[in-house]
Amino acid sequence: MTILNPNTESEYAAERTFVKSYLDRVPVSSAISDAQADVLKVKIKQLLAERNAVLVAHYYTNAQLQSLAEESGGFVADSLEMARFGNQTDAETIVVAGVKFMGETAKILNPEKTILMPTLEATCSLDLGCPSESFSAFCDDHPRHEVVVYANTSAEVKARADWVVTSAIALDLVEHLASQGKPVIWAPDKHLGNYIQKQTGAEDMLIWDGACIVHEEFKTRALEQMLHLHPEAAILAHPESPMAILEQAEVVGSTTQIIKAACERPEGKFIVATDAGIFYKMKQLAPEKEFILAPTAGEGATCRSCASCPWMGMNTLENLHETLLNNLNEVRVDPVLCRKAMLPLQRMLDFRQSQTA
Numbered sequence: 340m341t342i343l344n345p346n347t348e349s350e351y352a353a354e355r356t357f358v359k360s361y362l363d364r365v366p367v368s369s370a371i372s373d374a375q376a377d378v379l380k381v382k383i384k385q386l387l388a389e390r391n392a393v394l395v396a397h398y399y400t401n402a403q404l405q406s407l408a409e410e411s412g413g414f415v416a417d418s419l420e421m422a423r424f425g426n427q428t429d430a431e432t433i434v435v436a437g438v439k440f441m442g443e444t445a446k447i448l449n450p451e452k453t454i455l456m457p458t459l460e461a462t463c464s465l466d467l468g469c470p471s472e473s474f475s476a477f478c479d480d481h482p483r484h485e486v487v488v489y490a491n492t493s494a495e496v497k498a499r500a501d502w503v504v505t506s507a508i509a510l511d512l513v514e515h516l517a518s519q520g521k522p523v524i525w526a527p528d529k530h531l532g533n534y535i536q537k538q539t540g541a542e543d544m545l546i547w548d549g550a551c552i553v554h555e556e557f558k559t560r561a562l563e564q565m566l567h568l569h570p571e572a573a574i575l576a577h578p579e580s581p582m583a584i585l586e587q588a589e590v591v592g593s594t595t596q597i598i599k600a601a602c603e604r605p606e607g608k609f610i611v612a613t614d615a616g617i618f619y620k621m622k623q624l625a626p627e628k629e630f631i632l633a634p635t636a637g638e639g640a641t642c643r644s645c646a647s648c649p650w651m652g653m654n655t656l657e658n659l660h661e662t663l664l665n666n667l668n669e670v671r672v673d674p675v676l677c678r679k680a681m682l683p684l685q686r687m688l689d690f691r692q693s694q695t696a
């Protein structure tokens with residue numbers, strides 16, 4: 340296994356400083372009262388109807404956006420389900436509450452539709468940590484390898500890939516490729532890549548050195564101490580978390596798989612190692628159960644609030660309302676790039692289809 344180091348700590352530090360300074364200036368939905376939120380929700384629902392638009396929100400967005408998506412006939416989902424949703428709706432406009440790569444993916448899969456986002460500035464440390472030029476050069480140096488990239492990448496990186504996957508499908512796909520003896524380049528999340536390699540035994544796998552700044556913050560020793568306090572709890576972890584966290588978990592899976600486990604497992608209490616936004620859906624589907632956030636790095640953490648993605652937090656009722664009212668923040672992807680990036684995305688969807696058929 341080879342690990343690349345395309346980013347230095349200082350580059351990440353600069354990005355984190357930018358995010359923090361941006362977030363300090365941006366009002367977030369938690370700053371408005373429930374009454375103000377209700378007024379905005381009514382206005383947004385009306386605008387969605389007028390525009391024949393539908394709101395799709397990721398599990399990591401705030402609870403107000405998730406509930407609005409459900410109340411207005413939209414959808415709350417992980418990135419795989421979000422990618423598929425566009426094909427299943429007659430709406431002319433899809434409003435994606437999430438981060439940039441999710442809006443781009445929606446556009447790539449639905450080039451004929453208008454894709455809007457509450458903000459175009461919400462990105463992702465995985466996307467930022469995998470610049471298309473250096474990644475493409477690396478792929479050129481390893482022409483025998485199947486290039487498998489996570490959905491958390493730019494349209495340019497997707498266009499360079501053979502496969503685009505989400506965490507819900509990554510394990511199955513790499514297992515499939517390994518069974519055919521194919522060498523694999525995996526990018527950009529090193530923790531997910533290491534987990535996949537360990538699970539599949541894929542021997543020839545080159546792993547890019549990217550990471551999610553939210554999941555990286557979960558702390559192993561503090562998790563052990565938390566488990567001592569709650570010995571009856573099961574640990575549910577997203578595979579973007581470090582290996583030492585995953586090794587302690589009863590369930591490792593995508594957001595959808597974690598939610599499913601919380602509903603179906605016999606335990607009444609869970610320690611959850613992923614973004615806190617997921618609690619909205621967990622509490623909705625399993626209100627009788629208790630959910631505790633896995634411990635993070637406290638004050639020293641890179642995120643504004645630990646286990647809370649700063650970029651997901653840029654999506655608010657206020658900027659969603661502004662977007663619809665003033666027709667802002669349309670996601671545009673070059674049509675040629677769209678067609679190139681569509682191929683590995685469609686392969687993922689076809690592969691998923693073949694798995695469930």
Ligand code: SF4
Pocket residue numbers: 399438462463464465491551552553554579614648649650651
């Ligand atoms: S939670 Fe991590 S992987 Fe998800 S958008 Fe935020 S930085 Fe990216």
